[in-house]
Amino acid sequence: MRLALLLLWAVSLAAVPTDNPCASYELAWTSEIHWDNVLDITTVDGQNWDAKIATGQEALTEQGGGVLFFPAGEYVVRETILLKSGIVLRGADPVEVTKASDVAFAPGTILQFPAYAPSFEGEGTANDTAFKGIHLEDVGTASNCGLVHLQLNHAHIEYGETEDHQAGKNRLVVGCVVQNAAVPNDMVPAPFQNQWQRFTKRDHAALQAYCGENMLLANNRLPQADANFIMKDFKMYMDSRSKTNVLEHDTIFDYDFRPGIAANQFALSAEATPQNMPWGFRRGLVIRDNFIYGSGGPAILFTGDGTICSFNVIRFKKKVARETTVGIHRGDITNHVRAIEMRGHRWTVEGNHYIVYPNVGPIGPDGDGIMHIAESNTAVVDSKIINNTGNAYIGIWRVPINGLEIRGNKVATDSRHGAISVLGATRRHETIFSVKNVVIAENETINSGVMVVGDGENITIRGNTYKGAKGKNMLWNFSGAETVVDNVGFKLHSRNLARSKK
Missing domain, CATH: 2.160.20 (Pectate Lyase C-like)
Incomplete structure (x- = not known):
């Protein structure tokens, strides 16, 4: 009888957790x-x-x-x-x-x-x-x-x-x-x-x-x-x-x-x-x-x-x-x-x-x-988008940027904006925002390209890979980025948008 009571007490005690489940x-x-x-x-x-x-x-x-x-x-x-x-x-x-x-x-x-x-x-x-x-x-x-x-x-x-x-x-x-x-x-x-x-x-x-x-x-x-x-x-x-x-x-x-x-x-x-x-x-x-x-x-x-x-x-x-x-x-x-x-x-x-x-x-x-x-937002500052996988584009949409890493993502989409879009400008480019200290590297895009727009400084676009249909492999460098290297499968279009507006 005493053994049975001890076992019952032990089971009851074990059933009440006292640990930190978030440890x-x-x-x-x-x-x-x-x-x-x-x-x-x-x-x-x-x-x-x-x-x-x-x-x-x-x-x-x-x-x-x-x-x-x-x-x-x-x-x-x-x-x-x-x-x-x-x-x-x-x-x-x-x-x-x-x-x-x-x-x-x-x-x-x-x-x-x-x-x-x-x-x-x-x-x-x-x-x-x-x-x-x-x-x-x-x-x-x-x-x-x-x-x-x-x-x-x-x-x-x-x-x-x-x-x-x-x-x-x-x-x-x-x-x-x-x-x-x-x-x-x-x-x-x-x-x-x-x-x-x-x-x-x-x-x-x-x-x-x-x-x-x-x-x-x-x-x-x-x-x-x-x-x-x-x-x-x-x-x-x-x-x-x-x-x-x-x-x-x-x-x-x-x-x-x-x-x-x-x-x-x-x-x-x-x-x-x-x-x-x-x-x-x-x-x-x-x-x-x-x-x-x-x-x-x-x-x-x-x-x-x-x-x-x-x-x-x-x-x-x-x-x-x-x-x-x-x-x-x-x-x-x-x-x-x-x-x-x-x-x-x-x-x-x-x-x-x-x-x-x-x-x-x-x-x-x-x-x-x-x-x-x-909309209802502020500038991007020292932020990261890394190693995500999805079927819809990654977008930084019409804000200033100072510090951004987009690395190791895999995005399959036919978006006209680009699978990865960093847009430092208003819709019709009336205002060109500062886009500084940005790295876009080692990403894989499928059926859509990469677009970077803005008044660029210290921008690196390196080691990205395009897969998919022809004609959708654009790499739009409208930021004046000078380090655009080792990207595979893209068709590069470059233009310093900020300089051309001056």
Whole structure:
């Protein structure tokens, strides 16, 4: 009897993890979390799991913070969870499959939130019956908090900040599965539409997170939704810009029609600096090893200084036709479908694998690869794009550059812009920007070439290889770069654009 009790105690003890699950990332700040102070949710009093979660967090907070542990199993959660500062919600460690890029990755702890049950008459089903999530209780101060090894169904993640950009530090989401995650668009229904119509909020990510300093978003899986539904006779404008000619069209409510991960997402400007806009240059952001499926919006969007965005796997669905909230695509309207969008300085984008397809309809920029664009952005400073593989172009789009390495990438695309495009000029070359200290080396492009434009200084284009159809192998050196050597398969066109404008 005594032996049996000892064995039972040993099994129970082993089932409650007290280690730092982020230790392998070698980020010193993760050790500030009280991983060894663990409370098992199944031992907490409460009428339901919502009550137990609230009570458990209170108990841990009184002890200075710690981990609220959910053993493997399914937990029905009715309302949005408000995560307290110093608290981590942690599920059972994955046993066999540990990498989020594996289709079989499925942590054993499932938090089941309410699913939206559509009604296609009258006012429809109220939004507040579903679309729950995990938010921070105090966005301005919450620190040393996060989520680890949880499957979240019908719940988004939102780590916010205050209106004046105050946010705590040391936030994380690690090893989670986030499926059927979206926020409803408050523009739908518009007055002219059926009042039961619903649509996703196209600028709110499934995992939307702000942090004042140090944030880890790693090894998470955002798989394809399995709860989409069709809305028959969805009213929309034939032209969403002029708002004319209402038509009715069967439309999908698509949970994946939104960004995947948006981290410290801010609109910057050409004049932005760490001094006049410090919230746009936060440090310590790491986004790595995630799997992201999407049908609209950027898979990953980040802003910061020194951000690491590495080894993520990104997949978009092919031939997706989606309306734009209240109307159909026209002109340059775009859903901003792209793999990775960078804002800020000193970022590193490394080892990502992406397959991106444009939505059917937009003729503006859509279906892009890795992008640093002029819109809501600043200059490129001391940044790297290295060893990525994808089917859409790498673009540095109409900004000044001082320090950029593009090396070891493999890009297969028939883009007219070039598989690698470094464009330091406005659209019609009215303004030519300074492009300095740039290395484009050892890349392989397939069916599209390389283009470098700008007022160049210390630019090297070396050892790149072209493969594919003839006639698409242009190497456009419009930067005055003098070191253009050992490139194989390209047809070189050189012109000092800046000098010719003077």
